Amino acid sequence: MIEFDGVGHSYGEHAVLDDVRLRLDERRVAFVGANGSGKSTLARTINGLVLPSSGRVLVDGSDPAKAGNRVRSRVGFVFTNPDSQIVMPTAGEDVAFSLRGKGLSKAERERRAAEALAEHGLAGYADHPAQQLSGGQKQLLALCAMLVLEPDVLVCDEPTTLLDLRNKRRFVERLRGLEQQIVLVTHDLELLDDFDRVVVLDEGRVVADDEPRAALRYYRELVA
Amino acid sequence: MSHVIGLYQPGRSPLHRLPAGWKFLGLLVFAALVVVFDRPWQLAGFAGVVCAGYAVARIRPGLVLRTMRTVLVLLGVVFALQWWLLGVESAVVVCLRLLVAIGAANLFTLTTRVDDLVAAIERAASPLRRLGVRPEMLGLLVGLTIQAVGALSVIARQTREAQRARDASRSVAAFAVPFLIRTLRHADELGEALAARGVGDESGSDAVPSPASRAE
Numbered sequence: 001m002i003e004f005d006g007v008g009h010s011y012g013e014h015a016v017l018d019d020v021r022l023r024l025d026e027r028r029v030a031f032v033g034a035n036g037s038g039k040s041t042l043a044r045t046i047n048g049l050v051l052p053s054s055g056r057v058l059v060d061g062s063d064p065a066k067a068g069n070r071v072r073s074r075v076g077f078v079f080t081n082p083d084s085q086i087v088m089p090t091a092g093e094d095v096a097f098s099l100r101g102k103g104l105s106k107a108e109r110e111r112r113a114a115e116a117l118a119e120h121g122l123a124g125y126a127d128h129p130a131q132q133l134s135g136g137q138k139q140l141l142a143l144c145a146m147l148v149l150e151p152d153v154l155v156c157d158e159p160t161t162l163l164d165l166r167n168k169r170r171f172v173e174r175l176r177g178l179e180q181q182i183v184l185v186t187h188d189l190e191l192l193d194d195f196d197r198v199v200v201l202d203e204g205r206v207v208a209d210d211e212p213r214a215a216l217r218y219y220r221e222l223v224a
Numbered sequence: 225m226s227h228v229i230g231l232y233q234p235g236r237s238p239l240h241r242l243p244a245g246w247k248f249l250g251l252l253v254f255a256a257l258v259v260v261f262d263r264p265w266q267l268a269g270f271a272g273v274v275c276a277g278y279a280v281a282r283i284r285p286g287l288v289l290r291t292m293r294t295v296l297v298l299l300g301v302v303f304a305l306q307w308w309l310l311g312v313e314s315a316v317v318v319c320l321r322l323l324v325a326i327g328a329a330n331l332f333t334l335t336t337r338v339d340d341l342v343a344a345i346e347r348a349a350s351p352l353r354r355l356g357v358r359p360e361m362l363g364l365l366v367g368l369t370i371q372a373v374g375a376l377s378v379i380a381r382q383t384r385e386a387q388r389a390r391d392a393s394r395s396v397a398a399f400a401v402p403f404l405i406r407t408l409r410h411a412d413e414l415g416e417a418l419a420a421r422g423v424g425d426e427s428g429s430d431a432v433p434s435p436a437s438r439a440e
Contacts (some may be wrong), residue, residue, distance in 0.1 A: 029227055048414055069425035077420035083378070084413035087421075089232060089371055093339040098368075100360065106343060127234040131374050145421065 001025045002046060002153065002183070006055035008204075009041055016041050017052065018204040024183065026196035030212070031185045033201035037219070042201065043155050045184045047075040059153065078148030078181070083139030091117060091133065091141050092126030098145045116148040117141075118212055119175060121210045136167030143174060144156040162186050189216050231374075232337050237337045239281040244346030251332045264313075267320040274327040276282050281335050288330075295326050333370070342367045364423065368414075379406050 001022040009017040044050035045057045046069055048064030056063055064071040073200040079085050088094040095113035104112070107165045114126050120140050125133070130141060139159055146154060156175070160168040172191045175182055184195075192198055198215035200208035200222070208218040234240075239247075258270055278288060299319050306315035340362035349359040383403045419426070 027388060044416075047420060049419055069422065072420065072422050072425055079413065079417055079420075081413055084410050085417040087371060087372070087418065088367060089338045093258075096339060101422070106339075129231045132231075132377065149422075200438070221341070223371070 001058075001059055002181075004042070004045070004055070005058065007042070007045060007052045007057060008054040009038075009045070009050060009052045013086060016034050016204050017045075019055070020201075020204075022199065022205055022206065022209070023165075024181075027181050028195040029181070029183050029196070030192050030195050030198045031201060032187070032192075032216070033187065033221060036066075036203075037201040038204040039185050040157050043157050043183060045151070046155050047072050049077070073149070074110045074152045076143050076149060076151035076154045077153065078139070078146060078157040078159045080132065080161050082135060082142050082162070085142040085145070085186055086130045086138065089126070089129060089140065090126065091122060091128050091130045091144075094130050094141060095148050096117045096137060098148050112122065112148055113144075116144045116172040120144045120147070121170075136163050138169060139167070139171055140174065143171070147178070147180075152179060154184075157185045158187065159184075160186065160191065189219070194217065197210065231333070233281075233283060233334045235282060235335065237281045237335070239277060242335075243344065244340035245335050245348060247332060247336060248344060251328055254328050257326050258321050258328075261433060262317055264320060266315050267317065267324060270324045271320065271327070274324055274331060277328070277331050281331060283331070283334055286335075291330060291384070292327075295323070299323060330393060338367050338370055360416070375410060376407065379403060382406075 004020045004022045007017055007020040008015065016036075020038075031043060033039045042052050044082075045052050045191045046059060046064070048068040056065065057070050059075060062071050062074075069223050084095050086186045088097045092110060092113045095116050096109040098196045099109045099112060102109075110126075117123060117125055122137060122140055122141060122144065125141075130138070133141060139162075143159075153208070154175075160171050163171060168188060168191065169222070170191075172188075176194070177186065180186060184190070184192075195212050198208075198210060198212045198219075199206055201223060207222065208215045242250075254270075255274060258267065261267060261270070299322060302322065303315045303319045307320050345366055346359040346363040349362050350355060353359060383399060383406060386402070388396055
């Protein structure tokens with residue numbers, strides 16, 4: 001359960017979020033909105049990458065502003081640009097990197113990393129240079145690096161924006177199969193048909209909050 | 225321009241299997257020896273050792289040549305300068321030293337997984353924990369430094385391509401400004417990604433690493 005309790009945020013003078021109140025307990029939730037609507041900032045408040053200037057966020061009762069490490073260990077985050085999420089030279093090492101500090105032996109970390117890669121369509125890529133993967137594969141790698149930690153929630157900030165249509169579909173297909181609660185920030189509206197709930201943001205406020213069809217109709221009229 | 229530092233090449237040779245920590249120590253000792261000895265024939269001997277190393281590790285010659293092309297261009301410039309300033313013998317010695325040292329370092333990265341190196345450094349640095357050093361941060365620093373070489377060369381290439389697509393101007397600012405901006409943005413995004421993966425959380429502090437995001 002993710003709760004936003006009167007969340008506001010501003011960068012200097014510029015307010016990007018204004019009194020957002022939401023309780024998200026559906027399994028598939030999407031944030032949509034124009035550039036600058038505040039949706040990415042709102043998503044970043046879930047794991048404490050951005051701390052709200054006012055109000056608070058609760059993830060299963062924990063406030064990321066107070067218990068940041070506890071929340072971040074339960075919330076995975078996939079970013080838009082796969083290149084800047086890869087921190088180790090090979091795919092296997094990058095996934096294993098997530099498992100540091102878990103008290104696992106090196107062999108165990110390698111085994112789990114290889115398992116996670118195989119599970120998400122990257123079998124045999126453990127020793128492959130991560131920067132030489134295709135864009136779609138890199139994004140799958142970023143997903144793997146998060147899922148290997150078995151989070152309860154997965155926040156994805158426009159993960160498909162830089163992917164071609166086929167890889168977009170493939171990525172969302174993966175998301176569909178996951179048991180985690182998903183919060184997807186996206187411009188790819190056609191991916192949201194079977195989502196449980198779509199929240200539309202405009203100028204930092206929630207302007208629609210409904211099942212996909214109704215919410216997206218509202219959004220299309222808003223930008224028309 | 226290809227990478228000066230090569231990428232890990234999976235293999236099962238003795239060099240691959242040597243523990244990363246000892247291999248790294250060996251590389252440091254080797255580099256020190258190369259600086260101590262200053263006769264061209266001695267350095268040629270070291271060069272022979274490095275070549276043998278490549279053969280033992282079964283690195284494809286094509287890969288070595290591709291990497292070394294960049295190095296050779298650099299060495300050409302250094303050689304010319306040294307010759308002009310200090311004479312031909314000094315130029316030969318300096319260039320041989322560079323060639324041997326870079327060759328050995330490249331062989332190290334080709335046969336060592338960064339993860340192993342990072343783990344070895346963390347182990348070696350763990351006695352320093354009492355002095356307030358955090359070994360896992362030191363290890364991460366090494367890993368990210370090696371990774372940064374690749375990331376920056378990609379940014380440089382893309383910036384050059386974008387510059388060429390607009391016009392063929394050779395202005396330094398037209399390259400440097402977008403290169404810097406993109407590098408800073410990359411650093412920003414990398415910082416966020418590390419924070420999201422719990423880096424900095426291990427120590428038990430709940431402080432937010434750097435909420436310097438310019439997200440919408």
